[in-house]
Amino acid sequence: MTLTLRQPSMLIGMTIPATTSELQGPAIRVRGLAKSYQKLHVLRGVDFEVARGSIFALLGSNGAGKTTVVKILSTLLKADAGTAHVNGFDVATRAADVRESISLTGQFAAVDEILTGRENLVLVARLRHLKAPGAIADELLKRFALTEAGARRVATYSGGMRRRLDIAMSLIGNPPVVFLDEPTTGLDPQARLEVWHAVNELAQGGTTVLLTTQYLDEAENLADRIAILHEGRIIVDGTLDELRRILPPAEVEYVEKQRNLEDIFLTLVGAGTDKEQH
Template sequence: MLAAMSIPPTDQVPGPAIHVQGLEKSYKELRVLRGVDLDVARGSIFALLGSNGAGKTTVVKILSTLLKADTGTARVNGFDVATQAAGVRESISLTGQFAAVDEILSGRENLVLVARLRHLTDPGAIADELLRRFSLTEAGARRAATYSGGMRRRLDIAMSLIGSPPLIFLDEPTAGLDPEARIDVWQAVKELAEGGTTVLLTTQYLDEAEQLADRIAILHQGRIIVNGTLAELRRLLPPAKVEYVEKQPSLEDVFFAVVGEGDKDGQDHKTRSSEK
């Protein structure tokens, strides 16, 4: 988990929070990214949607300076990820696919520890405010090992916010969570954006992108094949009509239309879109 210690005044930095152009990455003969282009507006939730192996985590690792691209450029909060890595790290937070909490410590102790490591004043007050914000006050004194999956994930996101980073990367934040826990995390993500935090979210869950994102990009075989708002993506397909009721295509309809029904990487997609 990366997070800010000293946040630059990003409101004075022109342009998008994230700007990516021509990003490529290969592992020997395997081309993971084949020229990714995207922009993420400040204060928005941007969903990078794709199947397992599409390259979503690779994009996040490059943008968070954990991995170097082979070619292409990327700027995060105005900093070049290749030449200004320290500036990038000071202005972001990264929450990976698995909650990075210390199970021996209580929820509050986890938060206090991170605040102290970042040399912030009054770590206890910071911890108490984050516990309140993420509805964890009653569980704050309990060991994190006793938390449910959704509570652990909320605590993990809360830890990522210490220092008020203007941009947070959430890599598959609800992977493996039950439906109730997923909704809890969704609410936490929405509150981040409402507070002005820019969120880049990677997910393979179509309903998650549909519920949360201001803009959605579909990453397939290392390339962004569509990028737009949910309304714009729906317009890629004609509206279906059942009797006299007009049915708008769901994000799942759009996803499989642009990716191709026959190319599912061997996965059994059992769910299909429901009418809204």
């Protein structure tokens, strides 16, 4: 896949080469995705691909259209135009197969506070008609460093622990693709680090992760590849190193400064613009 930067005009015609892992076939492929609500154009022709077993960050301000993309990919919303494939299945014509292939974790932890952590996991495993739900729960508690807290009611958990449990619940059934929509919204710095560790664990286990975020440091620390969504379009898509090369190095008293993701993001989309949230 060759990726062309579309905006602003200073970037038109520049390309970022695809990574070699994409030659194995993408877990997610999106082409020309469009969605409008009357006169409000949320998505204006979105294109991107996500390599299998990678973490892909969809970065954008509030209202950029990130959640709309996730809803379309998870079959919760129909696109007005364009195509999207998840795990090889068309989201429009093979919705049931797509739902079998994915797990979606929203912006707020969907856990039962009355139950213990282990009981939450066992409940989901039973609802999915899986064998040995207790063993599945114990394995996930261990994987996400929640074994000691497993017998406690979730009401006693910290924000980071709840989010880790929420992600663990999303892995029951071993979905190959996981969507994490703003997974650290409202969490304190320590809880965010706990979630970051959990996300890295997912990718190391071979799961493909599509992460939406408005936090620049989150994308910078987690993602193998980053796409910036602005005003309904992907304006740049590449690795962090590739994105850094878009801008010339800054110099302060003749000392070269390494551009960070914040420099890139603010240069591409501008600062201080108010957008409606979608």
